Amino acid sequence: MVHLTSPAFKANAARALSDAGLQKALARSKPQFQAKRAKAAAGLPEFEALRDIARDIKNHTLAHLDFYLEDYAAKVEAAGGTVHWCATAEDARAAVLRICRAAGARTVTKGKSMISEEIGINEHLEAHGITPVETDLGEYILQLRREPPSHIIGPAFHLNREDWEKSFRESHTDLPPDREFRERRDILAEARTLLRQKFLAADVGITGANFLIAETGSSVIVTNEGNGDLTQTLPRVHIVLASIEKVVPTLEDACVFLRLLARSATGQDFSVYTTFSTGIRRETDLDGPHEYHVVLLDNGRSNMVGTPFQDMLRCIRCAACMNHCPVYQSVGGHAYGWVYPGPMGSVLTPTLVGVEKAGHLPNASTFCGKCESVCPVKIPLPKLMRHWREREFERHLTPATTRFGLRFWAWFARRPTLYRWATRAAMATLGWAGRKRGAFAALPLAGGWTAGRDLPAPEGDTFMARYARQRREVRR
Amino acid sequence: MSREAILSAIRRGLRRGPLPPDQAAMLRGRIAAHPRHLIPARSRLPRAEQVALFVRNVEKEFGTVARLPDPSAVPGAIAEYLARQNLPPALVAAPHPDIAALPWADHPLLQVEHRAAREGDAVSLQHAFAGIAETGTLMFPSARERPTTLNLLPETEIVLLRASRIVGAYEEAWDLLRAENRDGRTGGFMPRNVMLVTGPSRSADIEQTLELGAHGPRRLHVLLVEDDPSARA
Numbered sequence: 227m228v229h230l231t232s233p234a235f236k237a238n239a240a241r242a243l244s245d246a247g248l249q250k251a252l253a254r255s256k257p258q259f260q261a262k263r264a265k266a267a268a269g270l271p272e273f274e275a276l277r278d279i280a281r282d283i284k285n286h287t288l289a290h291l292d293f294y295l296e297d298y299a300a301k302v303e304a305a306g307g308t309v310h311w312c313a314t315a316e317d318a319r320a321a322v323l324r325i326c327r328a329a330g331a332r333t334v335t336k337g338k339s340m341i342s343e344e345i346g347i348n349e350h351l352e353a354h355g356i357t358p359v360e361t362d363l364g365e366y367i368l369q370l371r372r373e374p375p376s377h378i379i380g381p382a383f384h385l386n387r388e389d390w391e392k393s394f395r396e397s398h399t400d401l402p403p404d405r406e407f408r409e410r411r412d413i414l415a416e417a418r419t420l421l422r423q424k425f426l427a428a429d430v431g432i433t434g435a436n437f438l439i440a441e442t443g444s445s446v447i448v449t450n451e452g453n454g455d456l457t458q459t460l461p462r463v464h465i466v467l468a469s470i471e472k473v474v475p476t477l478e479d480a481c482v483f484l485r486l487l488a489r490s491a492t493g494q495d496f497s498v499y500t501t502f503s504t505g506i507r508r509e510t511d512l513d514g515p516h517e518y519h520v521v522l523l524d525n526g527r528s529n530m531v532g533t534p535f536q537d538m539l540r541c542i543r544c545a546a547c548m549n550h551c552p553v554y555q556s557v558g559g560h561a562y563g564w565v566y567p568g569p570m571g572s573v574l575t576p577t578l579v580g581v582e583k584a585g586h587l588p589n590a591s592t593f594c595g596k597c598e599s600v601c602p603v604k605i606p607l608p609k610l611m612r613h614w615r616e617r618e619f620e621r622h623l624t625p626a627t628t629r630f631g632l633r634f635w636a637w638f639a640r641r642p643t644l645y646r647w648a649t650r651a652a653m654a655t656l657g658w659a660g661r662k663r664g665a666f667a668a669l670p671l672a673g674g675w676t677a678g679r680d681l682p683a684p685e686g687d688t689f690m691a692r693y694a695r696q697r698r699e700v701r702r
Numbered sequence: 703m704s705r706e707a708i709l710s711a712i713r714r715g716l717r718r719g720p721l722p723p724d725q726a727a728m729l730r731g732r733i734a735a736h737p738r739h740l741i742p743a744r745s746r747l748p749r750a751e752q753v754a755l756f757v758r759n760v761e762k763e764f765g766t767v768a769r770l771p772d773p774s775a776v777p778g779a780i781a782e783y784l785a786r787q788n789l790p791p792a793l794v795a796a797p798h799p800d801i802a803a804l805p806w807a808d809h810p811l812l813q814v815e816h817r818a819a820r821e822g823d824a825v826s827l828q829h830a831f832a833g834i835a836e837t838g839t840l841m842f843p844s845a846r847e848r849p850t851t852l853n854l855l856p857e858t859e860i861v862l863l864r865a866s867r868i869v870g871a872y873e874e875a876w877d878l879l880r881a882e883n884r885d886g887r888t889g890g891f892m893p894r895n896v897m898l899v900t901g902p903s904r905s906a907d908i909e910q911t912l913e914l915g916a917h918g919p920r921r922l923h924v925l926l927v928e929d930d931p932s933a934r935a
Contacts, residue, residue, distance in 0.1 A: 254910060272740055317704055367907075442890065450916065455918065475733055479739070496839055498904060498918075532717060
């Protein structure tokens with residue numbers, strides 16, 4: 227399980243800022259993620275209209291979530307599958323272990339699944355003598371390095387080529403130690419060969435689900451490598467880990483999300499493999515699993531229904547919000563200290579682990595609004611982060627100095643004349659004091675800002691004064 | 703019981719009990735009608751252009767396409783393709799009647815086994831149920847005559863697709879499946895597995911740089927049989 231370090235966000239972020247390897251990876255990935263999404267969205271004139279439709283479909287589904295989940299579960303069972311309803315992470319771990327034990331499993335292959343990180347299934351299986359093998363290339367190297375993912379779709383984007391080579395040499399000790407990795411392709415080929423044997427030997431395959439479809443009882447995975455398909459096709463038993471908000475009513479509804487997902491995530495028009503799995507191997511089939519289990523996880527999500535945080539349940543985990551977030555792009559994913567980083571994580575993590583532990587996350591935002599503007603299902607992420615800040619304040623979790631500062635400011639803000647007079651005086655003083663350099667390297671009470679950068683000096687005027695002057699000029 | 707706990711927590715949030723029967727019936731009606739939403743205009747084209755869009759999109763996603771005048775040209779095209787790729791003339795083919803009916807005897811040097819794929823198979827010949835022009839996507843519903851492993855294990859996947867089976871949008875492909883497929887277990891149309899495949903397998907996990915052939919096929923070659931006069935270029 228990802229060890230929770232969200233309470234140490236500030237220290238994590240400081241470490242991330244001085245991590246040269248991470249900063250190199252961020253500098254490489256940021257322009258790519260953003261440009262690819264922009265190009266893909268621009269290539270589909272209907273993209274913006276589809277975002278509205280997608281939001282409405284999810285809202286409709288969430289308003290009838292109990293109905294659609296029961297309908298979905300009935301269809302799974304009609305196709306020979308079993309649904310395991312799990313209220314907590316512990317229930318889900320127990321269900322997976324029970325299925326693996328009944329199958330006599332020794333090794334389990336895994337497709338990429340954030341839910342599996344959320345419930346910490348790998349550690350649980352290992353503790354009970356079952357070996358889990360991650361098969362997504364990025365997840366595979368993280369398993370070798372015993373690191374959590376730093377991004378929900380590019381889990382190992384923070385690693386550089388030399389890290390890959392080093393980890394492969396250290397872990398694949400059966401291979402000649404002096405072998406050459408001339409190209410990235412050689413790294414990939416080594417992983418392909420090794421993992422192919424794992425696919426063939428596994429007793430159970432575990433995948434996540436991007437969507438569940440009530441109409442047909444199908445689970446849908448979207449991948450580029452094909453690892454998820456090998457995971458769910460070759461072993462005798464397929465386990466799907468899915469959370470309750472993944473359900474959509476029909477295939478037509480799913481099409482709307484599929485048109486948005488890859489474009490928002492990787493900037494592809496469509497991912498290479500979009501696969502719909504429905505129940506067990508049919509009598510006449512020549513391949514496919516003999517058992518099909520869906521571990522349906524709640525883990526706190528049902529408590530979000532009917533609250534302002536219900537909007538967060540629309541999330542389809544595309545990662546566009548983190549790819550466009552100035553905070554994430556500065557500190558990477560590990561600093562957030564749990565499974566879900568970036569803006570979506572800053573909203574979701576406090577709901578799942580508690581705001582008293584994850585209160586730093588919704589505060590680590592510049593409120594630039596870019597996340598909301600690229601979200602394919604239009605989640606008002608900044609608004610939801612603000613809700614967390616308010617709750618934190620109400621529950622007296624905000625540090626005393628911040629509370630004092632906010633009180634002090636609020637006292638002034640309720641007295642407009644005094645506020646304007648005081649800010650005018652302050653701006654004039656600061657403008658005069660900083661007139662030579664145009665910026666301050668240090669300033670009393672502003673250490674948090676000036677420790678990492680200069681504070682630009684005001685030009686001597688307040689916004690209100692300038693606004694009043696312009697209105698006067700317009701009237702003239 | 704987790705099931706009841708989850709459902710009642712959801713209902714508590716929604717401030718209601720189980721859905722009244724009339725509302726549940728309405729939602730069942732929506733599922734039965736499965737209304738379409740906005741379908742992108744890009745695939746709403748005359749037949750010939752739709753097929754051309756499909757071909758363009760397959761190639762954009764690093765697949766290759768050979769257009770053949772009729773099914774009898776398929777074995778020859780396969781022999782030629784394998785020779786060009788320096789691959790031995792052996793393949794595992796889907797046990798599909800369309801594939802069994804091809805004139806294999808004209809190419810006795812081609813070794814063809816009709817079965818599911820196994821480790822060690824280098825080349826597969828798969829049967830496409832439909833092609834989707836919108837993104838150059840192939841639809842493979844699982845069936846005895848269309849085993850899923852053919853899409854996954856070999857490094858080279860060759861796909862037989864008839865031009866008359868190319869549609870514009872995903873929704874049209876689902877409607878073909880609804881109309882033509884019956885599942886023995888559920889009585890519905892959905893088979894155990896439906897793969898929508900767009901190009902060969904790939905990964906960009908190493909430094910965001912695209913490499914083909916991650917875990918699935920490294921090459922995806924479509925043999926497009928021109929059985930639709932209105933679709934010819």
